[in-house]
Amino acid sequence: MNRMPTGRRERRSFGEAIVLERTFAAPIDDVWAAVTEPERPERWIGTWAGDPTSGQVAFRMTAEGADVPAVTVHIDDCAPPHLLRARIEVADPPGQEWRWELHLTHHAGVTTLRFVQAAAGDVPVSDVGPGWEYYLDRLVAAESGQDVASVDFERDYHPAMSGYYRDLFACPVGAMSALRGRSGCRRLTRSTWSTYLGVVEVTVQEAKTHLSRLLRKVEAGESIVIRRGSQRIAVLSPAPPPVGDRRIWGDLAGAIPDDFDDIPDDFAAYR
Incomplete structure (x- = not known):
């Protein structure tokens, strides 16, 4: 929720x-x-x-x-x-x-x-x-x-x-009258809040204090942005799967038949 x-x-x-x-x-x-x-x-x-x-x-x-x-x-x-x-x-x-x-x-x-x-x-x-x-x-x-x-x-x-x-x-x-974007302020609406639901942002101090909690969120598939002041400096995100579980170039070696480039007989009329 x-x-x-x-x-x-x-x-x-x-x-x-x-x-x-x-x-x-x-x-x-x-x-x-x-x-x-x-x-x-x-x-x-x-x-x-x-x-x-x-x-x-x-x-x-x-x-x-x-x-x-x-x-x-x-x-x-x-x-x-x-x-x-x-x-x-x-x-x-x-x-x-x-x-x-x-x-x-x-x-x-x-x-x-x-x-x-x-x-x-x-x-x-x-x-x-x-x-x-x-x-x-x-x-x-x-x-x-x-x-x-x-x-x-x-x-x-x-x-x-x-x-x-x-x-x-x-x-x-x-x-407060500057909330529409003037003076560097940001208007907080329900649509603005929806951006927080996708990516959580924390300060460096918050990241240090709540690292275990943040890592549990990352393990669940979320990404965490870490900020120093107003500047985003790092992202905690799920690690890629092990190399053995990923497709890499050349992993079909020996699986392609020798006649791969031959034109089938039923395509002869299109030569």
Whole structure:
């Protein structure tokens, strides 16, 4: 399955942001519980411990592995069941915090969750965008009774969506009007996205970090373009078959009969 990226770029009070939305045929209180109670998020992303009234909790992203260390989440604003604003400490680079927000609304039996992730500074949007697409789709699967394990990160999200998010934030701040090709920016449409489905593009760093995943894609017949900045510098593609399995010049030696050049008798009239 090739999933389409859904994130968009918006300007918020704190700067540039990735914005994603998901909808649920469920009461707003139920969706709020699915993302805030300590047990329910473990079905799709992780769990937390501590006293939220203190302004912070310890969060473990158990979906990444049982031994993933806890990180501190600072709660800046919480207004159940509509709004949660928080900052999460990240290890790389040290001392950095990622700001994100959850907004929930309900209308006509449908709850809409809007997730906002700050994208300023050193936030690697080509990794973060696909990552949140993946986890929010796991949330949808968990809440709709689907198989969460069927949401496949390597197959459908990263690096498949990395190029979309890289291009989405390639324009300078304030240059969004240039998306039609001016100032080196590129308009991202569904037809543009279709190009990413055929050839995956990754940076040199992404290639180093996810080499095993990329090689599995190559073994499945895909080609991977590696870029340094905006310049394409290499291609990972399937190796040709062994020489013994290929036709080469001269491999029919001895198989051509001696009378190959003779004209058959029934063609005599055409001589």
